[in-house]
Amino acid sequence: MEKEWETLRAWKERMGQELDRVVAFWMEHSHDQEHGGFFTCLGRDGQVYDNLKYVWLQGRQVWMYCRLYRKFQRFRRSELLDSAKAGGEFLLRYARVAPPDKKCAFVLTQSGLPVKVQRTIFSECFYTMAMSGDPNEAVEMMDQIIHWVREDSSGLGRPQLPGAPAAESMAVPMMLLNLVDQLGEADEELAGKYAELGDWCAQRILQHVQRDGQAVLENVSEDGKELSGCLGRHQNPGHALEAGWFLLRHALRKGNPELRAHAIEKFLLLSFHSGWDPEHGGLFYFQDADNLCPTQLEWDMKLWWPHSEAMIAFLMGYSDSGDPALLHLFYQVAEYTFRQFRDPEYGEWFGYLNREGKVALTIKGGPFKGECGTAGPLGLVDSAPPALLTHPPFPPVSRSRFF
Amino acid sequence: MEKEWETLRAWKERMGQELDRVVAFWMEHSHDQEHGGFFTCLGRDGQVYDNLKYVWLQGRQVWMYCRLYRKFQRFRRSELLDSAKAGGEFLLRYARVAPPDKKCAFVLTQSGLPVKVQRTIFSECFYTMAMSGDPNEAVEMMDQIIHWVREDSSGLGRPQLPGAPAAESMAVPMMLLNLVDQLGEADEELAGKYAELGDWCAQRILQHVQRDGQAVLENVSEDGKELSGCLGRHQNPGHALEAGWFLLRHALRKGNPELRAHAIEKFLLLSFHSGWDPEHGGLFYFQDADNLCPTQLEWDMKLWWPHSEAMIAFLMGYSDSGDPALLHLFYQVAEYTFRQFRDPEYGEWFGYLNREGKVALTIKGGPFKGECGTAGPLGLVDSAPPALLTHPPFPPVSRSRFF
Structure with missing residues (x-):
């Protein structure tokens, strides 16, 4: 023992x-000091090799910083909180492709223009996770996701094809x-x-x-x-x-x-x-x-x-x-x-x-x-x-x- | 020398x-004797590990068989020609997702139902290749592809996003x-x-x-x-x-x-x-x-x-x-x-x-x-x-x- x-x-x-x-x-x-949000494409030594911002990772980093700030005394630093806020702001402002519609982009340009959209729920899930400190925003997105999953997935944009099994x-x-x-x-x-x-x-x-x-x-x-x-x-x-x-x-x-x-x-x-x-x-x-x-x-x-x-x-x-x-x-x-x-x-x-x-x-x-x-x-x-x-x-x- | x-x-x-x-x-x-067309998922020893039929490969195999038949004396065998014809028929009947629209599936079930559609021109290109012995059919599809590439790609179904470069x-x-x-x-x-x-x-x-x-x-x-x-x-x-x-x-x-x-x-x-x-x-x-x-x-x-x-x-x-x-x-x-x-x-x-x-x-x-x-x-x-x-x-x- x-x-x-x-x-x-x-x-x-x-x-x-x-x-x-x-x-x-x-x-x-x-940290992108200019536009807020996070560079997600980092090389071995940390160098930014592409300034695209992947939305899954924006959402997770906001969530992670908030969690570190809340759970660990040694991470209770304003730099972490400020970056989480800037990341959250960036998502609030740019993640949704055509607001008030809730579909989020999969990847954004450095300044927040949508580059690609996935026909799944995951960008929206990580957006929700990032917003877990802002219950109203989180719940609104969460309810949309639940609607896509349990009631009607047509808003995700996937075509219904007769040979595709309902998997x-x-x-x-x-x-x-x-x-x-x-x-x-x-x-x-x-x-x-x-x-x-x-x-x-x-x-x-x-x-x-x-x-x-x-x-x-x-x-x-x-x-x-x-x-x-x-x-x-x-x-x-x-x-x-x-x-x-x-x-x-x-x-x-x-x-x-x-x-x-x-x-x-x-x-x-x-x-x-x-x-x-x-x-x-x-x-x-x-x-x-x-x-x-x-x-x-x-x-x-x-x-x-x-x-x-x-x-x-x-x-x-x-x-x-x-x-x-x-x-x-x-x-x-x-x-x-x-x-x-x-x-x-x-x-x-x-x-x-x-x-x-x-x-x-x-x-x-x-x-x-x-x-x-x-x-x-x-x-x-x-x-x-x-x-x-x-x-x-x-x-x-x-x-x-x-x- | x-x-x-x-x-x-x-x-x-x-x-x-x-x-x-x-x-x-x-x-x-x-060779799928039952439905025509070709099994494309073959294991090391040739065993069919999935009966899905990938359209790129259907088209190519039809083209290849025709070419072998035409160019090589030793492949001038009715089995090759018959299989090419059955493959061509399968494509004519099933490849297009919603005829008379020309968009083709990327993959079909064994009996020809569409499973997935790509938002590119390649299924249609291999369809055209398969039809090279039937100039009318080939030209019709070819002209549609040219329209998508040189005039208006909206029929391919890709969303236009402001952050996506015109690449x-x-x-x-x-x-x-x-x-x-x-x-x-x-x-x-x-x-x-x-x-x-x-x-x-x-x-x-x-x-x-x-x-x-x-x-x-x-x-x-x-x-x-x-x-x-x-x-x-x-x-x-x-x-x-x-x-x-x-x-x-x-x-x-x-x-x-x-x-x-x-x-x-x-x-x-x-x-x-x-x-x-x-x-x-x-x-x-x-x-x-x-x-x-x-x-x-x-x-x-x-x-x-x-x-x-x-x-x-x-x-x-x-x-x-x-x-x-x-x-x-x-x-x-x-x-x-x-x-x-x-x-x-x-x-x-x-x-x-x-x-x-x-x-x-x-x-x-x-x-x-x-x-x-x-x-x-x-x-x-x-x-x-x-x-x-x-x-x-x-x-x-x-x-x-x-x-």
């Missing part, structure tokens, strides 16, 4: 130091469940407003456990059946692990130990054991449930974010259940992650390794990788250990303050 | 044998130039009808040579200037080499030796020397003109098709100019290609290698890889050597029969 305690304390310290380095990197290189991507209920969690975290009224939605999301996510509980599939039919072909067999271990910790949070809110056990068994352990590369280590990006070759060129690459999700999921699973097997999986992922993704020279993490673990892209930020993707999990883990340092099993209530 | 002659003859033989194996693979595994992808004039070539090859009336379009395409392609002639850029502004950011710096060596041989064909039609020399210097030699991986061999998929890291995860992978384009381009360049340096580059690419992409066990080629040359995807067919991508270049090279076996420099007229 003493040794476990020491190991955990060492990881907490390491996570904290790493968080400081990551936040410093983005503070130094990403549900796990990413959608997963993302919504995360928003329910975030919006309700410090606001009981919102927690109540979205309680039914949270249950719906959890139920939809659970439909993605298929094949007699032997596989988590990324896409299923709307009534929860396996779809044919590559679409149906597609697996994304990082998403499954991420869905797992969103379900753990939900189980905690609901006081539901069966859901907790199910989330740990299917979304954490099953996904990890089938998604971990036994030869070179690390989590595959994509897999095929029949072990056929995926058609995505990048399927066998190792991306930083599934490893971030796995670290959070295993530490949270351990914290909830006290099962030391989960703690050892946390160590396994954390060791791989710190060894392979961390850039000791310039700070921050590489995002994209080849199967063997060699850096394939040296960028620190890009269309899908931003500050929150690195600082987020470090912040979660850094703020978690006090709970972990008590003796397992931890009473749920002592842990909810930290994650 | 005697030795060169021997080497060339050996390559011709090797190409011919390889062509036979590739055609046999697709004849055996891809031209080299793929567009390149593809059109190839269609001009194919439609006019055996039809003088069509050759005349599209002569001005051919000149326009060539001029637009040449605008992609930027930076005082030191780089071929994939995207430029509509008036031929470099664009800012990643979009502007994006390079695709395979496309540049492909554009190169389309320009060589155009130069031959026009009797324009200056264009020939320019195509060889900029699109063949410059693109090859900057696109070839000095460390592991093979052509990179994407590059950044400032040598920054591309943001596409697959940028450093080695794909079969840029190597196919390079083999054709260098052999054609040699055939046109008699410059032995081009022949040696052909050997260099052909040796890499046959060593790395060929599957000696099950036939056909792997399509996707990692940077080091290891097979990353074992599929033989997929959303973008079909029969024509392998058989096409082999057929071109297999039918070329008779011209190459005369003494260089070859009079252009003697060569045009073969390519």
Whole structure:
């Protein structure tokens, strides 16, 4: 026990130091003093290699800065708060393509003109996350997203084609469940407003456990059946692990130990054991449930974010259940992650390794990788250990303050 | 000279044998006897891993079968012709999403229902190619494509966004130039009808040579200037080499030796020397003109098709100019290609290698890889050597029969 305690304390310290380095990197290189908002395309040394501003990452950075400011004494700095505000202002002013319509751009020019729009809900979700300090704005967008997902998706602009199956991507209920969690975290009224939605999301996510509980599939039919072909067999271990910790949070809110056990068994352990590369280590990006070759060129690459999700999921699973097997999986992922993704020279993490673990892209930020993707999990883990340092099993209530 | 002659003859033989194996693979595994058309998703051993039918590949396979039937005595077999006809019928019946509107699907179900539509011209271009034996149908679609490209692109369904630069992808004039070539090859009336379009395409392609002639850029502004950011710096060596041989064909039609020399210097030699991986061999998929890291995860992978384009381009360049340096580059690419992409066990080629040359995807067919991508270049090279076996420099007229 003493040794476990020491190991955990060492990881907490390491996570904290790493968080400081990551936040410093983005503070130094990403702030656009001229237009507000954040440069998201940063090279290895932090140099801006494109001044486009990706909206997912604008929203996440605003959210992350606010969270750091609120949760950590050492980040209670006006520079962080002012940058978060400038980022929020930038989004309020420019993210929506044709206000009062709520559809947001996927990427903006430096000065805020829309460059591309995705026909999905994710820009709008990250916009909502950024606005979590401004409940009116957040709720307005959230309600629009719920309308697209549960009632009528035609506003997203996707054509209805007779050969396209009515498929549900796990990413959608997963993302919504995360928003329910975030919006309700410090606001009981919102927690109540979205309680039914949270249950719906959890139920939809659970439909993605298929094949007699032997596989988590990324896409299923709307009534929860396996779809044919590559679409149906597609697996994304990082998403499954991420869905797992969103379900753990939900189980905690609901006081539901069966859901907790199910989330740990299917979304954490099953996904990890089938998604971990036994030869070179690390989590595959994509897999095929029949072990056929995926058609995505990048399927066998190792991306930083599934490893971030796995670290959070295993530490949270351990914290909830006290099962030391989960703690050892946390160590396994954390060791791989710190060894392979961390850039000791310039700070921050590489995002994209080849199967063997060699850096394939040296960028620190890009269309899908931003500050929150690195600082987020470090912040979660850094703020978690006090709970972990008590003796397992931890009473749920002592842990909810930290994650 | 005697030795060169021997080497060339050996390559011709090797190409011919390889062509036979590739055609046999697709004849055996891809024909859908039930609905017509071709299965395009084939695993390493030819097994259908998804019954979706990708329209680019349907069109190309019809075109390829027709061409093999017309150009090679040994492929003048009714099975080939019948399958080409069934594929053509399938496209005529199902490719267009909402006839009489001409927009085609990108992918269809096995029975022909549309699954996805791209907001580009490429499905329609490959449809046109498939119809090259039916001039009326081909011309109708071709004229629609020309309207989208040169007059009004709104029918493609792309939103006009104020932050999106008016960019031209080299793929567009390149593809059109190839269609001009194919439609006019055996039809003088069509050759005349599209002569001005051919000149326009060539001029637009040449605008992609930027930076005082030191780089071929994939995207430029509509008036031929470099664009800012990643979009502007994006390079695709395979496309540049492909554009190169389309320009060589155009130069031959026009009797324009200056264009020939320019195509060889900029699109063949410059693109090859900057696109070839000095460390592991093979052509990179994407590059950044400032040598920054591309943001596409697959940028450093080695794909079969840029190597196919390079083999054709260098052999054609040699055939046109008699410059032995081009022949040696052909050997260099052909040796890499046959060593790395060929599957000696099950036939056909792997399509996707990692940077080091290891097979990353074992599929033989997929959303973008079909029969024509392998058989096409082999057929071109297999039918070329008779011209190459005369003494260089070859009079252009003697060569045009073969390519």
